[in-house]
Amino acid sequence: MTSVLVTGGAGYIGSQAVLALMDAGFAPVVLDDLSTGLREAVPPGVPLVVGDVADAALVERALRDHRAGAVMHFAASLIVPESVARPLAYWRNNLAGTLGLLEGCVAAGVRRLVFSSTAAVYGIPEVLPVAEDAPCRPINPYGASKLAAERLIGDAAAAHGLSCVALRYFNVAGADPLGRTGRRRPGATHLIAVACDAALGRRDAVTVFGDDYDTPDGTGVRDYVHVADLATAHVAALRHLLDGGGSATLNCGYGRGHSVLSVLRAVEHAAGRPVPHRIAPRRAGDPPAVIAVADRVRALLGWQPAHDSLDRIVGDALAWEGRLAAPAMRALA
Ligand SMILES: NC(=O)c1ccc[n+]([C@@H]2O[C@H](COP(=O)([O-])OP(=O)(O)OC[C@H]3O[C@@H](n4cnc5c(N)ncnc54)[C@H](O)[C@@H]3O)[C@@H](O)[C@H]2O)c1
Numbered sequence: 001m002t003s004v005l006v007t008g009g010a011g012y013i014g015s016q017a018v019l020a021l022m023d024a025g026f027a028p029v030v031l032d033d034l035s036t037g038l039r040e041a042v043p044p045g046v047p048l049v050v051g052d053v054a055d056a057a058l059v060e061r062a063l064r065d066h067r068a069g070a071v072m073h074f075a076a077s078l079i080v081p082e083s084v085a086r087p088l089a090y091w092r093n094n095l096a097g098t099l100g101l102l103e104g105c106v107a108a109g110v111r112r113l114v115f116s117s118t119a120a121v122y123g124i125p126e127v128l129p130v131a132e133d134a135p136c137r138p139i140n141p142y143g144a145s146k147l148a149a150e151r152l153i154g155d156a157a158a159a160h161g162l163s164c165v166a167l168r169y170f171n172v173a174g175a176d177p178l179g180r181t182g183r184r185r186p187g188a189t190h191l192i193a194v195a196c197d198a199a200l201g202r203r204d205a206v207t208v209f210g211d212d213y214d215t216p217d218g219t220g221v222r223d224y225v226h227v228a229d230l231a232t233a234h235v236a237a238l239r240h241l242l243d244g245g246g247s248a249t250l251n252c253g254y255g256r257g258h259s260v261l262s263v264l265r266a267v268e269h270a271a272g273r274p275v276p277h278r279i280a281p282r283r284a285g286d287p288p289a290v291i292a293v294a295d296r297v298r299a300l301l302g303w304q305p306a307h308d309s310l311d312r313i314v315g316d317a318l319a320w321e322g323r324l325a326a327p328a329m330r331a332l333a
């Protein structure tokens, strides 16, 4: 059974990937500093090494102790407005973190890596949908630090015989369809989580940032991808590397866009009640529309999404959020 080191495995997407690895017969080991992740997101029986991925000696030790054959690297800082306010912290965590990880991998002789990248590397796409070879012109320190990490990995790969699949995620949402994990931090900022909060009465209304974009209904358009499909894409990327496949950079989306208003309608439909919203000015740094050219990941990895539907994404997000809300609501009753 191949052991896989999962950095950031106590977080939202990493914890879903840990479950997907277990479902696929791999043995995950989590390395996480618990800065935004939570211990309870790591399933019982999965080893958790608490520490900083920038610590190359710690990474090397974890890889050797657990005889890891590959790494999935999720650990990062990822809130776009925070990256604008605290660029040095973002560059340190996302670039120095990746550097420490690579040093640890090279020292331990581990040469296969799946890396969490982001559509934020593209900035404002000139052509939609956006393909992997489109120009990368990030418009915030988060996207810039992730692009730099991609390039750092590319240099290390060339010199040290590493192979890496970098997955550029589009808008990740939803929760585990079996209810095992999901977003756990309060204070949601992502649209679907915010809309679920409003549907569950945990906030008054959703603020819609701009209805004057050049999009069909004037609101921002995004390519929402189910977190469970993203997790199986990681397992497919890992298998590709373990089978001797070469490095690749792949968009991870479904290739379809949904507007803010259509997301709100989907949440209303799933919740069976209205989601109040108010229109506000555009949010700084928001591209009007971001949609993936999503063919390459299917062709190269044979990835077959199982939850490719906005209703599924919203339904699973709402079920998870409702479950999280239940104890608090019972306490209030
Ligand atoms: N959530 C999205 O919509 C989205 C979109 C595109 C890309 N991504 C990427 O996916 C990855 C995971 O994001 P997420 O949404 O699960 O976020 P998250 O905050 O839930 O998970 C990040 C995890 O990494 C850990 N971590 C952070 N810095 C660390 C460090 N220096 N050492 C060890 N552990 C550290 C945190 O404690 C947390 O458990 C990130 O790399 C992010 O850039 C996320």
Ligand SMILES: O=c1ccn([C@@H]2O[C@H](COP(=O)(O)OP(=O)(O)O[C@H]3O[C@H](CO)[C@@H](O)[C@H](O)[C@H]3O)[C@@H](O)[C@H]2O)c(=O)[nH]1
Residues within 6 Å of the ligand: 078, 080, 118, 119, 120, 169, 170, 171, 172, 189, 190, 191, 192, 194, 206, 207, 208, 209, 210, 219, 220, 221, 222, 260, 283, 286, 290
């Ligand atoms: O309360 C809200 C929240 C969001 N939006 C809009 O909804 C859309 C999606 O926004 P959000 O869910 O915040 O995600 P993005 O800003 O698109 O960014 C996400 O998706 C990117 C990839 O496309 C990743 O790089 C980022 O890390 C991730 O946060 C945008 O048009 C927002 O303006 C609202 O109108 N109201």
